Amino acid sequence: MVSFPTLRPRRLRNNKLIRDLVAETSLSEKNLILPIFVKENISEPEKIESMPGVFRYPPNDKLIKFVEDSYDNGIRAVILFGVPAYKDDVASSAYDKNGVIQRSVRLIKETFSDRLIVITDECTDEYTTHGHCGMVKTYNGSFYVDNDESLKVHARIAVSQAEAGADVIAPSSMMDGVVGAIRKALDESGFTNVLIMSYSVKYASTFYSPFRDAAYSKPAFGDRKTYQMDPRNAYEGLKEVELDINEGADILMVKPAHTYLDVIRLVKENYPEYPLAAYHVSGEYSMIKAAAINGWIDERTAVLEITTAIRRAGADLILTYYANDIARWLREGLPF
Numbered sequence: 171m172v173s174f175p176t177l178r179p180r181r182l183r184n185n186k187l188i189r190d191l192v193a194e195t196s197l198s199e200k201n202l203i204l205p206i207f208v209k210e211n212i213s214e215p216e217k218i219e220s221m222p223g224v225f226r227y228p229p230n231d232k233l234i235k236f237v238e239d240s241y242d243n244g245i246r247a248v249i250l251f252g253v254p255a256y257k258d259d260v261a262s263s264a265y266d267k268n269g270v271i272q273r274s275v276r277l278i279k280e281t282f283s284d285r286l287i288v289i290t291d292e293c294t295d296e297y298t299t300h301g302h303c304g305m306v307k308t309y310n311g312s313f314y315v316d317n318d319e320s321l322k323v324h325a326r327i328a329v330s331q332a333e334a335g336a337d338v339i340a341p342s343s344m345m346d347g348v349v350g351a352i353r354k355a356l357d358e359s360g361f362t363n364v365l366i367m368s369y370s371v372k373y374a375s376t377f378y379s380p381f382r383d384a385a386y387s388k389p390a391f392g393d394r395k396t397y398q399m400d401p402r403n404a405y406e407g408l409k410e411v412e413l414d415i416n417e418g419a420d421i422l423m424v425k426p427a428h429t430y431l432d433v434i435r436l437v438k439e440n441y442p443e444y445p446l447a448a449y450h451v452s453g454e455y456s457m458i459k460a461a462a463i464n465g466w467i468d469e470r471t472a473v474l475e476i477t478t479a480i481r482r483a484g485a486d487l488i489l490t491y492y493a494n495d496i497a498r499w500l501r502e503g504l505p506f
């Protein structure tokens with residue numbers, strides 16, 4: 171005799187209305203952060219070869235036009251990455267009052283004031299000849315990144331970004347104690363209201379390669395494995411998160427996102443009371459883009475599925491180069 175099931179999960183999938191009614195996860199442009207590259211000494215937006223659809227913007231009316239279009243499209247938060255006019259050993263163009271980030275932040279804030287959240291990536295790799303996320307020293311003839319020397323520079327960059335008007339500082343160096351050093355420096359300079367979004371669990375990932383083309387920030391020698399996390403580790407991320415929380419991080423981040431959904435879930439389950447961001451990074455963007463350009467995948471459906479998966483894993487916020495597309499696509503309705 172055939173027995174028929176009484177509990178039929180399929181009933182909840184009968185049609186789109188019922189599926190929408192019971193959906194566990196939602197996606198909104200309000201939770202997206204748009205990364206923007208700003209570059210010194212150009213006058214027109216510049217294509218990034220390895221990231222089709224993404225540009226470097228000059229800190230002028232072209233940048234404002236792009237931010238305005240994004241704003242009109244529903245975007246309410248941007249994170250800025252700088253490509254400076256000059257590099258040296260100590261990242262001085264990162265804390266220059268007239269550096270590309272400082273000028274861009276001032277320009278955007280003059281136009282948008284508090285209608286838009288301006289976040290600044292805080293690191294030294296784009297501003298140094300060696301391309302590392304801290305100060306490089308030699309010991310017995312070999313190079314290393316000196317943690318505590320680096321903290322002073324990171325604190326100085328953060329204060330300079332806050333002086334320019336940044337709402338949120340996002341330290342991405344993975345130096346031990348960087349959040350605490352920045353929090354202390356910000357507070358002492360009167361920026362107690364400036365938030366810190368920490369790249370808490372940031373892996374030494376190959377998926378940053380297109381970004382390093384975009385920002386010319388490939389390390390001149392060595393790699394980032396002595397400061398960024400080992401892809402084999404998940405639980406170690408909880409230690410990084412715990413430290414960042416104790417040092418004063420307001421928002422946590424896991425990066426990359428699509429490749430590390432398990433880590434997003436782990437952090438969210440252990441620290442549900444902290445807003446969690448996930449960075450859908452350049453390589454994750456470019457892989458979808460390449461497949462889409464070749465006609466191997468439906469870009470819209472793929473991006474919305476992946477972004478929803480990142481939210482489902484536990485991310486509250488998503489940094490993505492697809493932010494503008496997602497905002498537009500969401501108005502057309504979800505593909506589920």
Ligand code: PBG
Binds near residue numbers: 387453
């Ligand atoms: C460091 C930084 C990097 C990214 C964001 N901040 C590069 C790195 O750590 O090498 C990568 C972002 C991406 O790949 O989209 N300033």
